[in-house]
Amino acid sequence: MSNATLASITELVRENATTDNAEVLQWVTEVAELTQPDAILWCDGSQDEWNRITSEMVEAGSLIPLDKNLRPGSFLARSHPADVARVEDRTFICSENEADAGPTNNWVAPDAMRAELMPLFEGSMRGRTMYIVPFSMGPVGGAITQLGIEITDSPYAVLNMRIMTRMGQQALDGITPGSEWVRTVHSVGAPLVDGAEDSAWPCNDTKYITHFPDTLEVWSYGSGYGGNALLSKKCFALRIASVMGKNEGWLAEHMLLLKLTNTETGKDYHLSAAFPSACGKTNLAMLQPTIPGWKVETIGDDIAWLRPGKDGRLYAINPEAGFFGVAPGTGESTNPVAMETLWGNTIFTNVALTDNGDVWWEGMTDSVPDHLIDWQGNDWTPDSGRPAAHPNSRFTVPIQQTPSLARDWYEQDGVPLDAILFGGRRATNVPLVAQSRSWNHGVFVGATISSEKTAAQEGTVGELRRDPFAMLPFCGYNMADYWGHWLEMGEQLGENAPKMFQVNWFRKDEDGNFMWPGFGDNSRVIDWVIRRVEGEHTGVETAVGTIPAPGELNLTGIEEVEKDLGKIFAIDPTSWLAEADLTEEYFAQFGDRLPAALTAELDALRDRLGK
Ligand code: GTP
Numbered sequence: 001m002s003n004a005t006l007a008s009i010t011e012l013v014r015e016n017a018t019t020d021n022a023e024v025l026q027w028v029t030e031v032a033e034l035t036q037p038d039a040i041l042w043c044d045g046s047q048d049e050w051n052r053i054t055s056e057m058v059e060a061g062s063l064i065p066l067d068k069n070l071r072p073g074s075f076l077a078r079s080h081p082a083d084v085a086r087v088e089d090r091t092f093i094c095s096e097n098e099a100d101a102g103p104t105n106n107w108v109a110p111d112a113m114r115a116e117l118m119p120l121f122e123g124s125m126r127g128r129t130m131y132i133v134p135f136s137m138g139p140v141g142g143a144i145t146q147l148g149i150e151i152t153d154s155p156y157a158v159l160n161m162r163i164m165t166r167m168g169q170q171a172l173d174g175i176t177p178g179s180e181w182v183r184t185v186h187s188v189g190a191p192l193v194d195g196a197e198d199s200a201w202p203c204n205d206t207k208y209i210t211h212f213p214d215t216l217e218v219w220s221y222g223s224g225y226g227g228n229a230l231l232s233k234k235c236f237a238l239r240i241a242s243v244m245g246k247n248e249g250w251l252a253e254h255m256l257l258l259k260l261t262n263t264e265t266g267k268d269y270h271l272s273a274a275f276p277s278a279c280g281k282t283n284l285a286m287l288q289p290t291i292p293g294w295k296v297e298t299i300g301d302d303i304a305w306l307r308p309g310k311d312g313r314l315y316a317i318n319p320e321a322g323f324f325g326v327a328p329g330t331g332e333s334t335n336p337v338a339m340e341t342l343w344g345n346t347i348f349t350n351v352a353l354t355d356n357g358d359v360w361w362e363g364m365t366d367s368v369p370d371h372l373i374d375w376q377g378n379d380w381t382p383d384s385g386r387p388a389a390h391p392n393s394r395f396t397v398p399i400q401q402t403p404s405l406a407r408d409w410y411e412q413d414g415v416p417l418d419a420i421l422f423g424g425r426r427a428t429n430v431p432l433v434a435q436s437r438s439w440n441h442g443v444f445v446g447a448t449i450s451s452e453k454t455a456a457q458e459g460t461v462g463e464l465r466r467d468p469f470a471m472l473p474f475c476g477y478n479m480a481d482y483w484g485h486w487l488e489m490g491e492q493l494g495e496n497a498p499k500m501f502q503v504n505w506f507r508k509d510e511d512g513n514f515m516w517p518g519f520g521d522n523s524r525v526i527d528w529v530i531r532r533v534e535g536e537h538t539g540v541e542t543a544v545g546t547i548p549a550p551g552e553l554n555l556t557g558i559e560e561v562e563k564d565l566g567k568i569f570a571i572d573p574t575s576w577l578a579e580a581d582l583t584e585e586y587f588a589q590f591g592d593r594l595p596a597a598l599t600a601e602l603d604a605l606r607d608r609l610g611k
């Protein structure tokens with residue numbers, strides 16, 4: 001690039017800059033010099049800005065406005081058919097030392113990765129606008145809050161970031177000279193040169209989702225899809241934040257966050273739960289109890305940051321400001337709260353379009369429309385023989401629209417946790433609920449979560465995969481060190497530590513049917529969990545933890561489940577011992593980084609199973 005152009009880029013950056021923080025200006029200038037955008041927009045997060053960007057995208061054909069009466073302020077986006085999910089094989093942790101990334105992450109040395117990436121980013125924003133998106137994860141100024149900036153050439157990413165984070169001027173003003181903040185850069189990798197026509201969903205066959213934990217940076221290239229493009233989410237709030245948490249004494253987790261109020265005593269409780277992608281976090285976060293006695297309110301559905309408070313208890317926030325939820329399977333009968341939340345102001349991605357300008361997906365309604373436009377823009381009828389919405393289609397919606405939102409979402413310094421649940425999708429073996437024997441046993445249970453693959457990952461749906469703490473794709477450092485960090489947190493918390501439980505809504509009978517009704521009826525399990533925390537229930541000890549004693553699980557109204565309870569809670573020593581062997585194999589890859597406490601838990605489990 002000529003010096004004249006360089007000089008004008010510096011001008012371009014400064015001209016409209018809404019900060020005078022030299023560090024920010026310098027970084028934005030460097031990225032602009034590298035990517036060579038045509039224009040720069042410093043985002044303020046205003047409604048005006050939203051209106052302008054959505055209008056431009058509608059005009060360009062990359063957003064379809066939905067019917068104003070049916071779904072006000074809402075839009076449909078259709079991705080490129082090959083850009084529909086996170087790309088785990090293109091996701092890299094670039095720590096100085098390979099061992100710090102660990103065997104479960106792809107690792108490339110930071111310098112080598114920069115050498116690979118920079119040529120791709122060079123001129124990658126030509127012909128496009130570069131958006132500067134400052135955002136806060138958590139209430140600005142809160143004890144657990146962190147700040148960041150995403151630079152992106154995707155207006156779709158900007159709109160989603162405005163929903164998913166507290167985005168705009170207040171966040172930028174919070175980034176003061178010398179303060180800690182996370183730098184993230186995103187390009188769809190589709191420069192528009194020589195007047196080339198833009199496509200509705202620009203992206204590149206070459207994709208890189210790269211993390212530099214030592215310098216708190218994310219560089220993402222080639223994809224416009226959620227987890228790859230909304231860098232506040234998995235990239236920052238989990239991968240980078242998990243490393244920050246390890247260094248600073250807190251935890252960044254793939255967890256939902258719930259508030260429960262016992263309506264008889266008025267006492268309230270807070271619970272978090274780690275389930276792998278597409279295993280029911282968003283559903284549980286919006287739980288509508290089917291038993292009396294509980295008020296359940298939503299705080300978060302995907303990510304929780306946990307930090308010990310001054311009183312020695314573990315406090316949690318949902319650092320996000322919106323839901324990026326799986327659409328298929330979300331319907332009046334399964335998640336009425338989500339359906340109500342989606343009344344408007346929502347971006348839908350890869351769902352189907354109805355003839356009257358609304359959206360539809362499998363499981364949204366009991367009846368199937370006669371005609372739709374499918375997620376790829378083609379005519380669709382019920383006998384088309386393919387889903388109308390992509391299995392990983394999503395909605396992006398402001399959390400403040402949730403009718404069940406707890407006031408606690410606004411709490412500056414978070415809420416104290418009483419219980420932590422670990423779960424996955426298991427057709428066999430794992431009982432509906434079992435309380436862990438101790439913090440260390442709970443960490444062992446979290447470390448050994450396995451789940452059947454879903455549409456949120458590439459690969460074969462249904463295959464079993466290990467997903468420790470539901471963090472396999474999201475832990476930014478060595479998984480064994482991460483377990484060690486959890487063990488240390490337990491030591492620090494001592495008596496104040498939340499109680500831990502394993503749950504499984506997905507156990508099936510011989511015919512392949514779910515035996516537990518799930519959804520709203522999961523309130524029955526939560527009821528038992530809280531009563532265990534309170535010491536009201538005695539439970540029954542088993543080899544894998546404490547399960548409800550006969551009569552303790554409230555089945556009023558679903559008495560038909562009673563006959564299956566034996567199978568729902570069955571613990572078969574033979575298959576558990578076989579699973580213990582697999583766990584030993586799984587642990588072996590971590591070598592001497594594996595905490596001894598986990599080996600001890602595995603031995604103790606085998607003993608209890610009667611080996
Ligand atoms: P990410 O947002 O990708 O991290 O996933 P998530 O954990 O939020 O998953 P979500 O709540 O969107 O659930 C995805 C799928 O699980 C949907 O198909 C639901 O229908 C199904 N599901 C959720 N809860 C239950 C349940 O209690 N029982 C059964 N059988 N299915 C459930």
Ligand code: MN
Nearest residue numbers: 254277278302
């Ligand atoms: Mn998730």
Ligand code: MN
Nearest residue numbers: 281282325326
């Ligand atoms: Mn979710």
